[in-house]
Amino acid sequence: MNVELKNINKHFGKVHANKDITLNIPSGTIQGILGENGAGKSTLMKILSGFIQADSGSQIILDGKSVVMNSPADAIQYGIGMLHQDPLDFPPMKILDNFLLGIPGSFFPNRKEATQDFNLLAKEYGFSLDPENYVDSLTVGERQQLEIMRLLFLGVRVFILDEPTTGISAAQKEKLFTTLKKFPEQAMTVIFVSHKLEDVESLCDRVAVLRAGQLVGTLNPPYQTKKIVEMMFGKEITLGERKPANVGEPVLSFDNISLEDARLRIKNINLEVREHEVIGLAGMEGSGQDLFMRACAGLVRPVGGKIQLKGQDLSGKSYHAFKQVGVNFLPAARLEEGLIPGLSLTDHFILAEQPRGIFIDRIAGQRLAEERIQSFNIRGTPLSPIESLSGGNQQRAELALLQNPLSLILLEHPTRGLDIESVIYIWSKLKERCHHGTSIIFISSDLEEILQYSDRVLVFFSGKVSQPLDANKTSVEELGQLIGGKGWAEIGDTHA
Amino acid sequence: MLKSRFSGLLFQLIALALSFGVVSLILISIDASPSEAFRNMFKGSFGEMRKFAEVLVAFVPLLLVTAGLLVTFSAGLWNIGVEGQVVLGAIATTWVYRYFLESDLPPALIITLAILGGMIGGAIWAAFTGILKVFGGVNEIFGGLGLNFVATALTIYLIFGPWKRPGVASMSGTIPFPDEFSLPLIENLRISPWALGIALIAIIIVFFLLQGTYFGLKLKAVGKNFRAAYLLGIPTWQYSMYSFLICGALAGLAGAMQVAAVYHRLIPSISSGYGYLGLMVAMLINYQAIWAIPVALFFAALNIGSIQLPIVMKLDSSLSGVLQGVLVLFALLVEGARQKFIKKGQNT
Numbered sequence: 001m002n003v004e005l006k007n008i009n010k011h012f013g014k015v016h017a018n019k020d021i022t023l024n025i026p027s028g029t030i031q032g033i034l035g036e037n038g039a040g041k042s043t044l045m046k047i048l049s050g051f052i053q054a055d056s057g058s059q060i061i062l063d064g065k066s067v068v069m070n071s072p073a074d075a076i077q078y079g080i081g082m083l084h085q086d087p088l089d090f091p092p093m094k095i096l097d098n099f100l101l102g103i104p105g106s107f108f109p110n111r112k113e114a115t116q117d118f119n120l121l122a123k124e125y126g127f128s129l130d131p132e133n134y135v136d137s138l139t140v141g142e143r144q145q146l147e148i149m150r151l152l153f154l155g156v157r158v159f160i161l162d163e164p165t166t167g168i169s170a171a172q173k174e175k176l177f178t179t180l181k182k183f184p185e186q187a188m189t190v191i192f193v194s195h196k197l198e199d200v201e202s203l204c205d206r207v208a209v210l211r212a213g214q215l216v217g218t219l220n221p222p223y224q225t226k227k228i229v230e231m232m233f234g235k236e237i238t239l240g241e242r243k244p245a246n247v248g249e250p251v252l253s254f255d256n257i258s259l260e261d262a263r264l265r266i267k268n269i270n271l272e273v274r275e276h277e278v279i280g281l282a283g284m285e286g287s288g289q290d291l292f293m294r295a296c297a298g299l300v301r302p303v304g305g306k307i308q309l310k311g312q313d314l315s316g317k318s319y320h321a322f323k324q325v326g327v328n329f330l331p332a333a334r335l336e337e338g339l340i341p342g343l344s345l346t347d348h349f350i351l352a353e354q355p356r357g358i359f360i361d362r363i364a365g366q367r368l369a370e371e372r373i374q375s376f377n378i379r380g381t382p383l384s385p386i387e388s389l390s391g392g393n394q395q396r397a398e399l400a401l402l403q404n405p406l407s408l409i410l411l412e413h414p415t416r417g418l419d420i421e422s423v424i425y426i427w428s429k430l431k432e433r434c435h436h437g438t439s440i441i442f443i444s445s446d447l448e449e450i451l452q453y454s455d456r457v458l459v460f461f462s463g464k465v466s467q468p469l470d471a472n473k474t475s476v477e478e479l480g481q482l483i484g485g486k487g488w489a490e491i492g493d494t495h496a
Numbered sequence: 497m498l499k500s501r502f503s504g505l506l507f508q509l510i511a512l513a514l515s516f517g518v519v520s521l522i523l524i525s526i527d528a529s530p531s532e533a534f535r536n537m538f539k540g541s542f543g544e545m546r547k548f549a550e551v552l553v554a555f556v557p558l559l560l561v562t563a564g565l566l567v568t569f570s571a572g573l574w575n576i577g578v579e580g581q582v583v584l585g586a587i588a589t590t591w592v593y594r595y596f597l598e599s600d601l602p603p604a605l606i607i608t609l610a611i612l613g614g615m616i617g618g619a620i621w622a623a624f625t626g627i628l629k630v631f632g633g634v635n636e637i638f639g640g641l642g643l644n645f646v647a648t649a650l651t652i653y654l655i656f657g658p659w660k661r662p663g664v665a666s667m668s669g670t671i672p673f674p675d676e677f678s679l680p681l682i683e684n685l686r687i688s689p690w691a692l693g694i695a696l697i698a699i700i701i702v703f704f705l706l707q708g709t710y711f712g713l714k715l716k717a718v719g720k721n722f723r724a725a726y727l728l729g730i731p732t733w734q735y736s737m738y739s740f741l742i743c744g745a746l747a748g749l750a751g752a753m754q755v756a757a758v759y760h761r762l763i764p765s766i767s768s769g770y771g772y773l774g775l776m777v778a779m780l781i782n783y784q785a786i787w788a789i790p791v792a793l794f795f796a797a798l799n800i801g802s803i804q805l806p807i808v809m810k811l812d813s814s815l816s817g818v819l820q821g822v823l824v825l826f827a828l829l830v831e832g833a834r835q836k837f838i839k840k841g842q843n844t
């Protein structure tokens with residue numbers, strides 16, 4: 001389907017999030033959308049998919065016909081479907097039920113027929129999903145596959161994907177790309193929003209760049225990364241240099257720790273994390289790294305072994321006890337676990353400081369908020385409700401909640417949804433904390449990020465943990481192998 | 497900001513007009529004159545000092561219950577059990593009075609103890625709902641509803657059992673307490689300035705608790721996102737419990753006022769449904785403490801004003817209930833419409 005956006009404008013109060021955007025996307029193309037955090041990408045996509053309405057005067061033209069969409073259901077009627085940046089789903093449901101959602105005339109669905117359709121579709125695209133399983137048991141990548149199938153089944157001809165590659169494994173990403181590349185053959189259109197230039201470069205037929213709500217230009221292959229970056233930020237960006245840390249006193253030590261959850265068992269981890277050190281955790285989603293991280297935070301109790309923090313035995317202690325010793329944990333699901341929709345930025349910063357006393361010091365709160373907003377470069381005001389920030393700015397807000405000083409910072413996908421410039425900036429801030437003695441443990445699905453910023457790397461593979469690998473002596477290739485379960489004999493895991 | 501608040505007020509006024517419209521239609525359909533009915537209701541509530549005093553008598557427990565509910569609503573809890581908490585407050589107050597019936601302590605002290613007893617009684621009853629919720633995983637709506645039935649049954653049992661009047665037990669309640677056990681009333685009227693003062697102080701305290709204290713902010717955080725609040729370091733389940741205790745104490749205080757200032761004894765329907773009515777007020781004001789006073793007063797006036805109707809116009813007094821219910825529905829409806837309107841327009 002041919003999609004034409006004409007003079008799209010959108011105001012949120014004083015914020016002019018989309019400024020007169022005109023863009024023509026021919027049928028059968030994969031269109032990339034790039035832009036720094038808060039550039040207006042999600043806003044534009046939400047307008048096209050009926051989630052929000054543009055200001056009057058804006059026009060959406062599908063195959064030559066001007067249309068008005070008042071809801072996502074309208075958009076689906078016209079054949080436009082969207083995968084959201086922060087997935088909206090219904091966790092405690094069966095996959096089949098989720099699949100059937102929103103299908104017209106499905107008041108009394110024929111489950112048998114639906115199961116057949118489901119399996120057929122899954123086979124066509126090579127997804128292995130069991131329709132009788134529950135949605136909450138799926139990884140982010142699998143939820144994405146389910147959502148794609150649902151939209152396909154609804155007859156969607158235009159697929160919008162808002163940052164679909166953060167938080168999924170390399171293999172899932174490959175599968176996603178193979179799927180998407182098939183769409184143009186059937187005259188379907190794909191619109192792909194991302195911060196990962198290499199993804200856009202390898203997938204998209206054309207790219208549009210937004211900055212501060214405006215369309216600054218479009219590009220065709222072959223792409224020059226430097227040119228794209230310049231268009232996005234208005235300047236050149238270079239990666240900082242790696243500097244090895246001078247490690248100090250031990251901060252966290254794991255002594256024969258064993259962990260367990262419903263799916264996984266990790267035995268006898270021994271590890272010592274020292275001051276100034278950054279440890280990266282690599283592994284496919286659900287390989288045990290999230291369990292490990294929650295044990296470091298005191299959210300999961302080990303079934304055996306001893307945890308020490310700054311020389312204090314914290315085995316079996318609560319999350320609050322860990323927090324007391326200076327551990328902060330930032331979860332990946334920012335709107336579900338990290339932030340509180342409905343409260344303002346100021347409220348968040350006040351709460352994160354663990355205030356004592358009775359009466360709120362509003363003036364100090366305001367000052368604190370202004371200072372954090374500035375130092376983390378958040379696009380928003382102290383009174384902005386957290387849900388009104390763009391995805392990347394929510395991420396920055398979450399990072400700005402870290403207390404000071406801290407002994408250990410635990411981060412799940414810390415730069416998820418951040419543009420390249422912000423990634424570099426945020427890491428420079430985190431490294432500064434390390435310089436003052438804090439240690440960091442972080443999970444990332446981006447192996448480049450792990451190699452670039454960690455001193456040592458732990459690899460997880462279905463409950464096995466590798467010896468800490470020196471980040472200087474390993475490579476993306478080696479890590480990739482280990483994540484996939486190959487080459488473990490040569491390095492040996494911790495309990496070997 | 498200001499604009500959205502203003503439009504909120506405007507839309508609420510529309511809701512008010514709509515609900516009066518609907519009730520008028522109902523009245524017309526049964527051949528009654530709406531204007532006459534509303535005039536009678538107005539006369540019945542504000543027409544003379546004595547009647548206005550009655551409005552205030554109803555206003556006190558309603559405001560106290562609303563104040564309590566604002567706290568549990570902030571914590572994201574639907575404390576339906578508030579009705580039973582009012583009842584338990586009344587029972588506890590009665591118990592303290594009975595305990596000191598023969599004592600030589602100064603009456604002022606006994607009244608104070610009885611009121612405190614009522615607050616504790618309500619708080620304990622709320623704590624049951626809280627414990628069921630926090631430790632038993634029972635949704636507070638179901639727990640509260642169950643406990644409401646238990647509370648009513650307990651009142652009846654006490655009135656017809658251990659606390660029955662000498663001679664025959666009756667629906668008119670336990671034997672009235674001596675006059676000196678009553679909170680001082682204004683001469684010739686049934687309203688106690690003390691009760692009124694206590695209710696007003698309670699709502700002011702709740703307002704500042706929610707607006708200006710760390711406690712209130714943390715409570716809101718727990719109410720809006722339990723998981724994130726926990727990770728931010730707020731002791732979440734404790735805060736849920738605190739909110740139940742505070743709401744229970746305020747509901748218990750309402751029950752205590754019913755005994756100490758209004759009925760001077762325990763009667764079967766001691767709470768008169770103020771718990772449920774308070775839920776409506778809290779919903780109507782969209783959980784903003786600042787509107788509690790006018791709206792509670794308005795609801796109390798409707799209740800009292802409609803007492804006139806059966807006598808003067810042969811209409812049922814439940815008309816006020818219809819009006820209140822319709823009003824809440826329209827208010828919610830109109831608020832939904834407003835949110836849509838805001839989204840469509842350019843102002844957030």
Ligand SMILES: Nc1ncnc2c1ncn2[C@@H]1O[C@H](COP(=O)(O)OP(=O)(O)OP(=O)(O)O)[C@@H](O)[C@H]1O
Nearest residue numbers: 012017037038039040041042043388389390391392
């Ligand atoms: N509901 C809202 N209310 C107020 N402002 C909003 C709202 N949604 C978005 N904005 C503002 O509009 C601007 C663009 O936001 P948008 O979410 O489109 O950015 P984005 O390009 O998707 O960024 P990111 O890469 O961080 O996800 C931001 O300044 C954001 O704060």
Ligand SMILES: [Mg+2]
Nearest residue numbers: 042085390391
């Ligand atoms: Mg976005």
